Amino acid sequence: MILTVTLNTALDVTWDVESLRPRTSHRVDTAYERAGGKGVNVARVLTSLGQLPLATGLVGGPTGRLIREELRAAGVREAFLDIAGDSRRTLAVVSRDDGDATVFNGRGPHVDPAEWELFRRHYASLLTDARVVVLSGSLPPGVPTDAYARLIRTAEAAGVATVLDASGPALVEALAARPDVIKPNADEITAATGHDDLPAAAAALRALGAGAVVASAGADGLYAITPEGTWRAAPPERLAGNPTGAGDACVAAIAAGLAAGCPWPEILRQAVALSAAAVPCPVAGDVDTAVHRRLLPHVAVVEDSAACASTPKPAR
């Protein structure tokens, strides 16, 4: 089983308007609400592939109840822990005239130390049935920045592989706990290392403790330094649509590949095809399975043998 962890779960609200004009009133033509947050999106993608992942994390208040209800209706198994604070909302206002989205992200409820401690115990109990755990997204206020480091150490002690998709201090502090895989995008990897060059930045993060670094670069695909070798993997074409959530589909494919014991080139091929298949879908957490099947045979996975020879390996 794949366990996904979303500490700052959200109710993602999308409003569709004719044309967004600041400082004026708007008629909202359609409004959608659904459970979100990166780990939730990963669980959704895995569920649509026919897997039975379990989504956990923190939810609270009336918004938390709506999140749970929506997940149940969508057939996503969940075991969230309730907290006192109200879960956050995000609002995307989509303007039909230009297709642009303006997004407002709530910060999330304050989590007190007792709630965080309870979650750590709850999480440890869920690990007993897991092969892989996905730790994704921002930390809500009150959760310490070494949260992912702690959760990774608990997973390692339980023999469960870890995939981390985080940024900033939450990512940097987690590296000391040696996550099996991290999946930063180009901006996150530059922010964490100061390198613009993807291979140099990925090598720097791996030297700090990650077992494998799968760096994503939008339509250019992936650059991956793994214990089995270093590869570039690219989609056969640039897809049009909404790339938000492509990274979550990429993480879903990595987790599924690790759980199935696939070799890295196959994991990367799947990750590129599945993440590209998220782009034509307007909402994060959805993938177009027909696009996935169509692209899969055409994904180029090329070994970067020069990098392989020169990459420093972390002491594990």
Ligand SMILES: Nc1ncnc2c1ncn2[C@@H]1O[C@H](COP(=O)(O)OP(=O)(O)OP(=O)(O)O)[C@@H](O)[C@H]1O
């Ligand atoms: N326009 C596109 N066409 C084809 N594939 C794409 C496109 N955009 C993204 N992808 C695929 O999705 C992967 C992840 O994309 P990206 O680097 O944008 O992730 P991200 O910024 O982490 O996304 P997220 O919003 O989910 O956090 C890429 O490595 C690539 O395989």
Ligand SMILES: [Mg+2]
């Ligand atoms: Mg991302």
